[in-house]
Amino acid sequence: MRNPGFSDSLLKTEEIMINGKKMRNLPRLLREFRKNSIYHSILEPKFHSLVMGDTNTENIKIGNIEPLLRHYDNFSVTNPPFTAEDIQICFFDPRAIGFYENGVDTNADDPMYDNKPWHNSLGNYDKIHGEHFDLAYQLHREIPHILLAFDEENPYEFSYSGIEEYFAEVMTAAWQLDNPDSDVNQNDPNWLIRFVFLMGTHFMAMPPYHFSKNNDGVLLDNAHQQKRPLAIYVEGIKWLNLTLDMLEGKIDEFHGIPVPNFKIFNDEPVIEKVALDYASPENFAAN
Structure with a gap:
């Protein structure tokens, strides 16, 4: 067993073990997303709009x-x-302001980005950013094994506990999901899968911005020094695996909202779908 930190041994393996559960790692995730043109049509936003930024x-x-x-x-x-x-x-919004767009105070982006508060709560970002967690990382038979456990008494536990129960209510009210003629139902029926995908891609883009240096200004590549970007990477891997599970028909619902039913299995046997509370703050860290 070795503890190499944030390196090729983490980034270039096909599989990863997260809290004892085997998941698809980055190379396999990218390959499976890229090879299927139907996935592209589902995940690409139907339109872009001006969003707040961050x-x-x-x-x-x-x-x-x-x-x-x-x-x-x-x-x-x-x-x-x-x-x-x-x-x-x-x-x-001090950093994601859209400086290179038309106007320095707006950003032309996927409107799903304005769901960032879910990224902080369901996605555990606030706990990760404050480093309210313990992390252990080792290589075993060339497969990364990462254990991530959030502190039970972190500053966000009371605020975010059970917040997933309100996901369906909030999104239904915001986007009129109970109205078949609403704009989202008519023009963006795959928004839920894209929401999960955006959560994953956003996390996966973040680790470089969170690398830390020691008191001498040296970046040390080990799990202790880089625990925050490692935790962010883990969260991204989980959401991207959940996205593929949805596309492959393995997930029926997400916090009370039905997942669109796709018969896309890449010539593999159809897998019986199961309803999972896959990304609750508690189960998401434990699974």
Whole structure:
């Protein structure tokens, strides 16, 4: 067994073990996504639009927390107890501002990017960014084995616990999914699979921006020094595996929203579909 850190031994293997579960690693994921033209048509956005830029938790500022501290009864997404104006919410976007686009304050991108708050919560990014986790990484028979466990008493545990239960309600209200004639239902029926895919690709693009150096300014490639980019890589691998599971017909629903039914199996036997709560904060780290 060896502990090489963030290197080719991690990036170039076909398989990876994450918390004891075998998954497709980056080379195999890329190959399977690229070789299927139908996957391309499903995953490519039907249109692009102007998005805020980066609704990461650290870019969201609240000027008045008093409404957040009250107790409320009988409220829902469609009947909120306070407004954005009440809590004086402001968005900051210091780095993903779209400088090379038409206008320095907008970014032409997939509108799905505005779902970034799910990236922070369902995707565990806030816990990862704050390094509220333990990580162990070893090579065994040339296969990377990574164990990732989030701290039980991290600052986000109370805020995000059970948040997956609201996914269907929030997305239904935001995009009128209960209306067959809504814009999303008519023009973007595969949005859920693309949402999961975007979660995965966003995580996979992030590790280089999180590499850390020691006090002498030297970048040391080991699991201890680079635990944050390794955890980000792990999260991306999980979401991209979930995307392929959806495309291959293995997943029926995602947090209460049905997955579109595709008969795409690349000449392989059809696998019986099962309903999995695959990406809940608890199960996603444990599976």
